[in-house]
Amino acid sequence: MSEPVFAAADSPLRLLPKVELHCHVEGAARAATVAELAAKHGVPLGVDDPDDLYTYESLADFLNAFATVCSVFVEPEDFHRLAYEAAEDAATAGTQYREMFFSPGFHLDRSVRFDTMWSGIVAGIADGEADHGVRTRLIMDIDKPKGIGPAMALLEAARVADRDILIGVGGDSTERGVDHHIFEPLIREAKNMGLKTCFHCGEDGPAENIAIMVEAGLDRIDHGTWLLDLPDLVKRVVDEQIPLTSCPSSNVEIGIVESLDSHPFPQQFEAGALVTLNSDDPTFFRFDLADEYERIAATFGYDHEAMIKFRNNAIDAAWLDESDKAALRTEFANG
Numbered sequence: 001m002s003e004p005v006f007a008a009a010d011s012p013l014r015l016l017p018k019v020e021l022h023c024h025v026e027g028a029a030r031a032a033t034v035a036e037l038a039a040k041h042g043v044p045l046g047v048d049d050p051d052d053l054y055t056y057e058s059l060a061d062f063l064n065a066f067a068t069v070c071s072v073f074v075e076p077e078d079f080h081r082l083a084y085e086a087a088e089d090a091a092t093a094g095t096q097y098r099e100m101f102f103s104p105g106f107h108l109d110r111s112v113r114f115d116t117m118w119s120g121i122v123a124g125i126a127d128g129e130a131d132h133g134v135r136t137r138l139i140m141d142i143d144k145p146k147g148i149g150p151a152m153a154l155l156e157a158a159r160v161a162d163r164d165i166l167i168g169v170g171g172d173s174t175e176r177g178v179d180h181h182i183f184e185p186l187i188r189e190a191k192n193m194g195l196k197t198c199f200h201c202g203e204d205g206p207a208e209n210i211a212i213m214v215e216a217g218l219d220r221i222d223h224g225t226w227l228l229d230l231p232d233l234v235k236r237v238v239d240e241q242i243p244l245t246s247c248p249s250s251n252v253e254i255g256i257v258e259s260l261d262s263h264p265f266p267q268q269f270e271a272g273a274l275v276t277l278n279s280d281d282p283t284f285f286r287f288d289l290a291d292e293y294e295r296i297a298a299t300f301g302y303d304h305e306a307m308i309k310f311r312n313n314a315i316d317a318a319w320l321d322e323s324d325k326a327a328l329r330t331e332f333a334n335g
């Protein structure tokens with residue numbers, strides 16, 4: 001496997017204004033922040049060096065590390081710092097608009113109240129926008145292995161959230177052993193609440209999971225790595241332009257695909273899918289969105305204009321109204 005590519009500070013792809021649609025706020029937690037908050041709250045990390053948390057070979061390893069990192073966020077100011085630093089780091093990648101996941105289930109399990117995390121994250125993204133120019137909207141993730149009951153309870157808790165900030169509901173964690181049909185009521189009720197919907201599917205599970213969620217009315221597919229395994233599904237996804245939030249380097253890091261050059265991203269694009277590029281969990285994987293753009297360009301031989309096309313796909317796939325999308329296109333074209 002070749003050494004990973006990183007985008008220099010003055011790289012055209014780092015300076016390119018970007019939109020990101022698949023990034024987890026907890027997955028953007030800095031190791032130094034995790035260490036400080038662990039000490040503050042007396043939370044054992046199980047490692048001497050917090051950087052050691054960010055090493056894994058599988059999705060299961062990653063989810064264990066993710067849960068450990070989540071355990072240090074306790075008070076509203078902790079969540080504020082998490083969201084603010086995520087915006088600060090995003091700005092260095094050229095990200096100007098981001099739809100970002102947060103995962104209440106990992107915090108509610110520790111008796112952290114929903115309004116504690118919500119108020120802190122919302123304040124953090126507001127300050128991050130004011131100071132760093134990164135506009136962020138939130139997608140609430142449910143933990144799929146816990147089943148439909150906790151998922152619906154979480155959706156009920158989210159009714160109090162500001163709809164200008166909370167724009168969607170997603171489904172995260174492993175697919176293995178999870179019957180995705182059970183989440184059809186969640187998709188329906190989220191839509192009744194005026195929320196958009198997306199699910200991690202076709203990542204560590206088969207393309208059939210994508211088909212189930214598309215049939216349920218999903219607005220966007222997260223990962224969708226194995227989409228091409230079902231030609232009829234490809235046709236539907238292409239015909240309806242259901243977006244894919246692809247995270248190729250993330251898929252390599254946790255062993256979903258063996259190497260970046262074996263990732264099906266270019267074949268999905270050539271088939272006509274509305275594919276976008278994303279960092280997924282930037283501090284966990286030690287690369288940001290600019291690095292991801294640089295890697296995809298280097299690996300598959302895309303020129304700068306092609307990378308702008310992927311960036312524009314993200315604008316098209318964003319959960320913004322058409323006037324906001326037009327404003328972004330104009331701003332980026334003039335920038």
